[in-house]
Amino acid sequence: MNRKAGAVVLICLFAGVILVPGCINKQHVEQPVNNESSNAGKGDESVDIQVIKVFSSAFESNSTIPRKYTCNGENINPPLEFADIPEETESLVLIMDDPDSPMNPFTHWIVWNIEPVAKIEEDSIPGIEGMNNFRKIGYGGPCPSSGTHRYFFKVYALDRKLELKAGSGRKELESEMIGHIIAEGELMGKYGKT
Numbered sequence: 001m002n003r004k005a006g007a008v009v010l011i012c013l014f015a016g017v018i019l020v021p022g023c024i025n026k027q028h029v030e031q032p033v034n035n036e037s038s039n040a041g042k043g044d045e046s047v048d049i050q051v052i053k054v055f056s057s058a059f060e061s062n063s064t065i066p067r068k069y070t071c072n073g074e075n076i077n078p079p080l081e082f083a084d085i086p087e088e089t090e091s092l093v094l095i096m097d098d099p100d101s102p103m104n105p106f107t108h109w110i111v112w113n114i115e116p117v118a119k120i121e122e123d124s125i126p127g128i129e130g131m132n133n134f135r136k137i138g139y140g141g142p143c144p145s146s147g148t149h150r151y152f153f154k155v156y157a158l159d160r161k162l163e164l165k166a167g168s169g170r171k172e173l174e175s176e177m178i179g180h181i182i183a184e185g186e187l188m189g190k191y192g193k194t
Helices: 003-029 170-177
Strands: 053-055 080-083 091-098 106-114 148-158 181-192
Touching (some): 091 170, 106 170
Parallel strands (some): 053 181
Antiparallel strands (some): 053 080, 091 106, 091 148
């Protein structure tokens, strides 16, 4: 091997030692995050988030939400039930939204500092309510302008209560939740104007 070829081999080896570990570390840091559901408040992705079962006696998952709970009916919240809430839960957060709205997502209801209970009654105020996208505090039922939309009732178990004033918006709520979610679950129902 001549001197020139030997120098090329050394440069390649040196570049491999310096660059390859950097590339490996970069790939490790930039691993894709699963965005199938809302990442609100998760913070550290290495924490295992447990699953809460969410259901309603008023409608089954992936079925039609009764008119009573929409803007065309009484516009009151449906009853919701939860299972598998972790023992260490200090409070629950509820976010109801419509991802099919042009204002994706359109927030219909946000509530926090809900006691870790197994049920939220129909037409109730289970905790501190915030501002929805109707620019009102409290529940605003499904009210699509056209077509059938999906409505998600998302429940988050937190390891603390939140210091957030009534009437705050979703962004403020999600910011306060960061790093405190220990479990989550959701129920989806559909509604379309007829």
